[in-house]
Amino acid sequence: MNTHPDPSPRRQPAPRPVRLHGYFRSSASWRVRIALNLKGIEVAQVAHHLRRGDQRRPAYLRLNPQGLVPALELEGGDVLTQSLAIMEWLEETVPEPPLLPADPLARARVRAFALVLAADTHPLQNLRVLNALRDLGLGEAVVGRWAAEVNATGLAACDALLEGIEGPFCFGARPTLADICLVPQLGNARRFGVDVAAYPRLLAREAACLALPAFAQAAPDRQPDAE
């Protein structure tokens, strides 16, 4: 008798996502919008205005005690948080079209690229951190330079990771989690005045993505709460 549980994810009917709690400009929300579009899943969008602090209201903290967006509500009431965890869940429960390659080494490269942006770049320049820097008495010019440098450092690392890898997408013929993290980060980088022309390889990947309706329709200015 095998007493070990099967470690591979079960392919069973999963609860359907029904509501995405997000904010038009949040790049973590933007990632999940792209992933849902690629998987062909329609959800209702619930906007939480981050600059007004909607995400720290008690009703939202009951959904996500971290007080951050996005959160994906499923039928039955379960709530998923953290954009990468949400996208891995989508990948495991709605396998087509895949957002990760099949080979473990190739999967590791895609995830590493995604994490350079989702762990080492975006969290250092999101609204919460920039406000914390302002609270330390740093001026707008200094805070803006911080955000720009964080973005430039992350994009330069990602550019190096694509050395010798064929497009049109970051890791070949299909968009993956890498592309889903790249497109919103380039949006942030431009917003903070980074000279993104320094990364022609990344811009070529972005152009391939934006030619797909799943990416184009997830853009901040196409969302119901866009300002």
Next chain:
Amino acid sequence: MNTHPDPSPRRQPAPRPVRLHGYFRSSASWRVRIALNLKGIEVAQVAHHLRRGDQRRPAYLRLNPQGLVPALELEGGDVLTQSLAIMEWLEETVPEPPLLPADPLARARVRAFALVLAADTHPLQNLRVLNALRDLGLGEAVVGRWAAEVNATGLAACDALLEGIEGPFCFGARPTLADICLVPQLGNARRFGVDVAAYPRLLAREAACLALPAFAQAAPDRQPDAE
């Protein structure tokens, strides 16, 4: 004919990990040490002294252009980076014992917990960021408070995510990626003077982990480069 590639990870013989590039005190290296120990994989450790800037030397940047540890070298020369991507690769290539539960929803909860620490906490208080704050002219007391607050915020969110979940480990009877991220983060929190007694639930999980040799032997003070 099915023209879609199989999206599930292939269970095929994978190249064996041979060298872990890390630093005794780096919590991302610490995570990978725990995961390798849990999987029963022995590797040579190569220490890169972060405070002396070893990770920015050209020879290391050829392994990992991001200039961060850890990096896992495989036989054949491939190099994996980003601790969570490395651990997902380990999970896919060496399934036993599993570091993630089988159910997709349970996997999403484990990954979200891990990302609260690996994306929203640790990158805001690592050496690179604290040095960047010092470069902005902030004093040691202010920088220390920043690191402590970042840790306290992350631990409080993780504590809330465990509400109603049975131990002894973060998500039940086995250690998962959540525990692997928690133990090093608690180490950091103590180093920055956080009152970790405020999180008895997290401390109970940590105690269960540290009773396992895989966790105990991965501690910074047990590494060859410990100071």
